Amino acid sequence: MKERSVSGFIFDSFNVIFMIVLCVTTIYPFLYLLTMSLSPADVSFSQIRIIPEKISFVNYEQVLGYDQVLIGFWNSLKRTIFGTFLNVAVTIAAAYVLAKKYFPHRSFWTKFIVFTMFFSGGMIPSYLLVRDLGLMNTSWALILPVLVNPFQLIIARNFMQSLPIELEESAKIDGANDIYILWKVIIPLSMPIIATLGLWNAVFHWNSWFDSLIYMTDTNKEVLQMVMRRIVLDGQMQVMSSVLPEDQNKVNTETIKAATIMVTTIPIIIIYPFLQKYFVKGMLIGSVKG
Template sequence: MKTSAGERAFGWLNALLMIGLCFITLYPFLYVLFASFSDATSFLQSSGLLFRPAGFDLGAYRAVFHNPMIMKGYGNTLIYVTLGTAINLVMTAIGAYVTSRSQLYFNKILMFLIVVTMVFQGGLIPSYLLVNELGMMNSMWALLVPVAINTFNLIIMRTAFQSVPVSLEESARLDGAGDWTILFRIVLPLSMPVVAVMILWYAVGHWNSYFAALVYLRDSEKYPLQLVLRDILIANNTDTMMAGSASDDKYAIGETIKYATIIVSTLPIICLYPFLQKYFVKGVLVGAVKG
């Protein structure tokens, strides 16, 4: 079909608009990336937009990886992400399976109470007092146990479990299977797209979390990477990363170190996301078949 001049102009306009929006969305990350590879003095002397590194230099990255707190924070974050995601997935799956069973007594009342927690929450002070009374202060359990289940994720997984044919459960029960067998050997394998989405959402949440660690942790050796990053960016704590630098260069080097730290902390998620992106749409659609 031959297109008219107006349709071609409309297509070009849409393409230019999308390119412009992509540039606006992507440029902040590119700015941070270029700044992290820039020479400290040249970067401070530059002004305006940055379309390439201002004098290529890897000094900021060398300073970041020589900082023991960065590597310690990486290790702590990997522990929190791995263990926390496992706890989240198991607890959410159990909660979603129980609430998705039609034979459960007071199912609607239970779901109402669960949904209420999305609107009304105890707040920071009651949460702090509860964690303190449970003896979890200054431990990794303070970061993992209070967020073991996310209500929104529970509802999505529950809806996905409801889409599993009831005949499969009935057949399994005739063969002597119990609820644990049905959940882990029938329901979960048939809901893998939603499970992949839950893993990704929970893992990203743990990776980016810093506020709970700021409130509950006192020992800097237990800080996750994001809290170490916060200390560097907000507290301007870059002196220990600039050993041997002249006093006049410390400020300049400190600026590029901040950008390098941002790249180092976000790079794993950026590399992982393209491979798991397809599960977002598929998983959410599977979880939204019934509502």
């Protein structure tokens, strides 16, 4: 084996130390909040700990027993599923067209799409458009304005350009049209980029709250992140209708907040391991080809 130089050893050591520090600073806040959420109300957190003294699920019972949390969870789940599906479907269809060299004025349309990455109409015109279209207090107000992300479209186009054109040509010789080729040839080969786009959009839709703040005036239409914001930032513990007056001494505001954060965070974390193997490949191939 080839011996490493001193500079190479120092560089590798620095990388290892840096990654360890980065992992600790990333994982510690999550473990701290998880421990807090699993602790009963009488446990003091004056000392730093990541292992609970006592394990209790009363905080989760209180959070999940609050009707507004369940309504927000369903609204977020519905938005994430339909929003991600539509985002990926429209992006893949548009990328397939832009990837074809014979598409008329392809360079112009690509530059036009890239232009929208740097300039937009702004929040007020977007709000007026959504209001005038009658989309207020509907899930479409959260999905349609972000239906296509220019950056994701360019990444998907680059990925499809890397696919062998001979596959498409052979399919056309057999009589296949463009829609059949997209469905039977391109999409099965594009699973890495589809998984990457799905992960990006699922995380975006699940974590988004500002558009719900703008477009949703009905509290029953709010997403889970808005409910969490009200509980965590505004400290409106009185909205926890499931907490009876005689049980107020059993409730700790901080542990309830931690449980709320866990409820909103864990579902999207569970998805990532299933898409990780596709995520790296999709990002690599989609980004290196111009």
